Amino acid sequence: MPPLVDQHCHGVLREVPTGVTEFAGWLSESGAPPAPGTSHADSALGLAVRRWCPPALGMPAYAPLDAYLEARRALGAQEANRALLRAAGIGALLVDDGPLPGAVLPAAELATAAGATAFTVTRLEPLAEAAADLAGRDTDAFLARLAGSVERARARSVAFKSVAAYRHGLHLEAAPPSRAELWTAAEHWLLTRRTGGRLANPVLLRHLLWSAAGTGLPLQLHTGFGDTELRLHRADPSLLTDFIRAVAPMGCPLVLLHCYPFHRQAAHLAAVYPHVYADLGLTLSHVGGRAPAVLAETWELAPFGKVLFSTDAYGLPELYLVGARQFSWALTEALAGPGWPPAEAHRAAVLLAAENARRLYRLPGAAA
Amino acid sequence: MPPLVDQHCHGVLREVPTGVTEFAGWLSESGAPPAPGTSHADSALGLAVRRWCPPALGMPAYAPLDAYLEARRALGAQEANRALLRAAGIGALLVDDGPLPGAVLPAAELATAAGATAFTVTRLEPLAEAAADLAGRDTDAFLARLAGSVERARARSVAFKSVAAYRHGLHLEAAPPSRAELWTAAEHWLLTRRTGGRLANPVLLRHLLWSAAGTGLPLQLHTGFGDTELRLHRADPSLLTDFIRAVAPMGCPLVLLHCYPFHRQAAHLAAVYPHVYADLGLTLSHVGGRAPAVLAETWELAPFGKVLFSTDAYGLPELYLVGARQFSWALTEALAGPGWPPAEAHRAAVLLAAENARRLYRLPGAAA
């Protein structure tokens, strides 16, 4: 198997908290406390962390979380991060540059620690928010700054990423906004927002999607589950169908991230639209022992050339290791099922683990 | 394993019909005849009844339904009810006080027959219907009577229950209705309804939800599949997202019942909102041999502290026994899957079977 290409991940904390409660908080998409008498590690993801991470620090699988965190503390943050990241077997990291709460390793340090090459994925919404912070109430200046930001990001990135699913939902109009519609929406937003305010205007979110599509770089879209900012029924990727059709002539590949529990819908889109790809992202980590079943559900319809791998790791290097191990394990289990001759199973595994992403993002070492 | 806490069930018929066709009619959510040449017992639920119930009457599993019903008749209704209920191993029953077609055992008799403690769950919509029957066209009197009913129900109940999914769908406005909106809706309903008429007005349904939330008692909500009164795509629990957010400050736990085929959506809500719980209810009985798979799908995302057990048994004591056995069997099977260390599997089983419900409903014997 080639080293994995993690096509969507986030920064890693320089100092991971080693208190059980604080650590477990990073394992939940909820910002609130767990049910009384339980912990945020009392979940399929919590068990997956206990399954895969203690062995990377020389402990048995399923060691209790407090013992694991004590060992982690004894080892020191830097050394533990390095041991966990190295164990993941990832050769390339595509890092979403969206902000994290906490001091994170710069991309170059992350890459060194992981023994991998790092590439940048530029998140779209912060580009608009930064442009608005600088432009004040000058709509023309805002739109010009934003266009410049997108153009500059294109040069340093391998992909763009949108969280429109969080900010509004995927039930967006398909067509690019007209100049008048865009100008009106921008003017209204600039007049009503406070500095630092988040972008949630659907016209401007559409404008970002079309701006990214115009660069020809792959565009990653959050779909499916996430945290409490999201309405799940508005994150069904099939809501994007009209946009997928409208954007096809731009030659911009679309990558549906996470997708669950709409991964069968995402697989259908990847099957029938040549520019659509699907990735389970954080799903395989969160569903724990069910990862083989969920992966198998995904390629019921998705062609093997259209499914990607990512950890969506966020904050904890544990989530890199868990994402990688869950994927490799699920892949092996699912490909051992009926209907897979060994040679084809091996070929599909190589495509999903690395080659599809290398080809899509034109990474060094990709087949032409 | 502790005795089960059945957190949502219904009354039991004093005299269960022992004709095959009449008995099988209680196994279907359809009010209509089965396909020609088949029976309403020709379903996964029908097979589950044949799997679990004959042994409780001393017969082999999968005895033919007519032989089983003959043995039941020979035993007598009271003794058969008692044998089936006792075999279920349920320690506490939370009984929805909604009406059943047929003479049912009073709660105290049901509890004695089952060897369990019974608690009341008050259904909201009948409170409004009863208040309207008494208030005639006097809107102020209606609203005052309803408020009094809710207050009195709070004192005698461990939870409220809403069937808004049936009466309208879960795509309700999130906010409580304004006084003017409520008064107008109530006036219109009182003017147009006939005595005994069902409540389907979305403003009044919302008012009931917010009235219940104001008591602080847990609020059970029907979601997912049911009978022909329901539009399935309007019963997706993720449609409740805005209500879930709006009601959070009230401190009222929400319990999503049944959920199927949206149980993965329900699990996500339970994972990210601290006051949301999920329960497969009648699902595990209806899906027969697939119960382990469906239960496993549910805790892909749901934390173990947030999943509950209920039979949703209705009319037949067989449905208590089937619900309990299906749950216990599915739990054992699903926890034997990969990713579960034995100690955690046991702890999760105890939480799901009883402890989560004891804590949530503050039942005697609950951990503080």
Place this chain on the structure above:
Amino acid sequence: MPPLVDQHCHGVLREVPTGVTEFAGWLSESGAPPAPGTSHADSALGLAVRRWCPPALGMPAYAPLDAYLEARRALGAQEANRALLRAAGIGALLVDDGPLPGAVLPAAELATAAGATAFTVTRLEPLAEAAADLAGRDTDAFLARLAGSVERARARSVAFKSVAAYRHGLHLEAAPPSRAELWTAAEHWLLTRRTGGRLANPVLLRHLLWSAAGTGLPLQLHTGFGDTELRLHRADPSLLTDFIRAVAPMGCPLVLLHCYPFHRQAAHLAAVYPHVYADLGLTLSHVGGRAPAVLAETWELAPFGKVLFSTDAYGLPELYLVGARQFSWALTEALAGPGWPPAEAHRAAVLLAAENARRLYRLPGAAA
């Protein structure tokens, strides 16, 4: 096991292309090229073709596609078609008379090649398109011609079929259009369409559904996934709930085709409405090794008297063989799961494979 009744299929090409790329194109619902470096046969369906078809030509399962196609070429189109169709073990074919791109075998030749009896399923939308081509802009003439076409089709068909899911989506008004609504829609369509133009007007699509329902013949409805003409979230069969209720008094059975990934929703409709049936259609072929799991998901709720079999084979006789083998294999696997006593498993298999369809379509040999 009785010979299968394939309750929904399409014509077979007289000359199947034996170039790998052209052949593989018939295995995808996409009209576009596959991902670079891959083939349209790099999918679960592609592997299923390689699993089941080479043995019918005397080759080992999973023979490479190019070797298989060379053997096919050597055998000759007619002989290969015949060998593949015969191997499928289908006794009755219900052939959708919708057009195919390519010269197809006439129904009588197809039946002879397959050793089966062929029956006609009349697709509704082409009846309207043909009536419009002939009526020009004369609305009365159009409506009269259409009524005559439906009446004549009734005499020669065992069922009607609608692709309203493609043309508009299943979120149609439930009631039949009023005379005025119908006349206005027809007039508008005739004024704006070009000869040969497709019908997508929701009022006229509804009129077709109600016209078919008036004949009392079973009405097959495309639901769930398909090609790029379809918006998947508009093909959820539960969107049909109001229509299902409204049409019930007509005595016209409704057959939900394909259904995936909404097969659990379809199963619920089949469970609670006596006139609704569900069929996985092309799903079991497309999901490859996952067919047992998907079939099992379907009868979680669907009574055994309400599930049908079809291949939805289209163009390639390989798709008849794959559809039949996938179904038989999935059925055997799924019925070997827990909760199935052998006698009931056998009875359910016979119902699903043939008897339900024989009864529903009143085919010769059906039980009364």
